Amino acid sequence: MSTDITLRPIGRHDIPQVLAFIRDLARYERLEHEVLASEQDLSEALFGEPRYAEVVFACLGPKPVGFALFFHNFSTFKGRPGIYLEDLYVQPEMRGRGIGRRLLEWLARTALERRCSRLEWAVLDWNAPSIAFYESLGARPLDEWRTFRLTGSALEQLGRRESPDS
Amino acid sequence: MSTDITLRPIGRHDIPQVLAFIRDLARYERLEHEVLASEQDLSEALFGEPRYAEVVFACLGPKPVGFALFFHNFSTFKGRPGIYLEDLYVQPEMRGRGIGRRLLEWLARTALERRCSRLEWAVLDWNAPSIAFYESLGARPLDEWRTFRLTGSALEQLGRRESPDS
Numbered sequence: 001m002s003t004d005i006t007l008r009p010i011g012r013h014d015i016p017q018v019l020a021f022i023r024d025l026a027r028y029e030r031l032e033h034e035v036l037a038s039e040q041d042l043s044e045a046l047f048g049e050p051r052y053a054e055v056v057f058a059c060l061g062p063k064p065v066g067f068a069l070f071f072h073n074f075s076t077f078k079g080r081p082g083i084y085l086e087d088l089y090v091q092p093e094m095r096g097r098g099i100g101r102r103l104l105e106w107l108a109r110t111a112l113e114r115r116c117s118r119l120e121w122a123v124l125d126w127n128a129p130s131i132a133f134y135e136s137l138g139a140r141p142l143d144e145w146r147t148f149r150l151t152g153s154a155l156e157q158l159g160r161r162e163s164p165d166s
Numbered sequence: 167m168s169t170d171i172t173l174r175p176i177g178r179h180d181i182p183q184v185l186a187f188i189r190d191l192a193r194y195e196r197l198e199h200e201v202l203a204s205e206q207d208l209s210e211a212l213f214g215e216p217r218y219a220e221v222v223f224a225c226l227g228p229k230p231v232g233f234a235l236f237f238h239n240f241s242t243f244k245g246r247p248g249i250y251l252e253d254l255y256v257q258p259e260m261r262g263r264g265i266g267r268r269l270l271e272w273l274a275r276t277a278l279e280r281r282c283s284r285l286e287w288a289v290l291d292w293n294a295p296s297i298a299f300y301e302s303l304g305a306r307p308l309d310e311w312r313t314f315r316l317t318g319s320a321l322e323q324l325g326r327r328e329s330p331d332s
Contacts, residue, residue, distance in 0.1 A: 036245060041244075072237070073239070080207065105324055118316060119321055122313045123312055123314060137324055138324070139316040141312050142288075142312075142313045146288065148288070149306055150304060158274035158303055159275040159276075
């Protein structure tokens with residue numbers, strides 16, 4: 001059970017723990033080599049102006065054991081913002097207690113409070129346990145959509161073309 | 167050629183045209199029945215506080231002929247925001263002039279100016295001409311990820327559970 005777990009938004013002093021969780025999650029996703037973020041980056045993004053994202057911690061007593069990092073997206077069809085969950089992570093030894101579900105409930109409640117039309121997130125296609133869990137909550141995959149990403153030298157090449165626009 | 171096309175951020179007086187473009191795009195995507203947005207919704211999202219999204223118009227002379235609506239997402243691995251392109255649309259009679267490419271160039275340039283790590287968007291999997299165009303720009307599909315969405319009654323059910331959190 002998760003009744004001994006509390007959720008709370010983070011403060012600036014939690015930044016090192018956020019970065020530690022991001023690295024833990026990357027390791028689980030077999031993507032640890034891709035983590036370039038620094039504490040300074042996270043401090044600017046989570047507490048700067050503009051603020052690009054928000055974080056909530058799940059804690060056992062005072063100890064953070066999981067987190068969710070999210071930001072707002074926007075549905076032009078609904079005309080309303082949504083919440084996009086970028087990262088959800090619970091420490092391995094704390095799994096099976098409903099902590100991930102508690103974090104998702106918190107996000108769903110926050111979405112309703114902010115008049116958001118939906119809550120979305122992505123999962124790696126080999127992560128069958130998570131997919132089964134998400135489907136049990138009533139989430140549906142958007143499998144008719146493909147996401148494209150432009151980054152690195154391809155982004156720089158497109159963005160640095162000569163253009164008549166100021 | 168697109169040399170007679172200019173790009174400009176929108177003002178509040180452009181909201182009716184934004185909504186008209188959103189409806190045109192929905193018709194092209196065979197999703198017109200899903201458009202619930204009002205001018206009031208868009209005015210709040212594009213010019214309210216917080217601002218949830220931004221729009222740039224492509225114009226032939228004074229006449230808007232296409233648009234892009236975007237917002238910021240955030241990469242925890244990069245520690246940097248990105249730009250997410252939610253809608254890109256060019257009027258059918260204006261296609262083939264490089265206007266979509268001009269809008270993407272503007273977005274890529276804006277991403278670089280704002281120190282964003284990437285530019286992302288989604289495309290319907292049957293839209294082969296667009297997919298070929300995006301790949302020609304160096305964009306890569308994130309096909310190992312599946313996006314899940316929780317909305318409507320499933321969102322309300324999860325968000326309204328009893329919880330010990332305040």
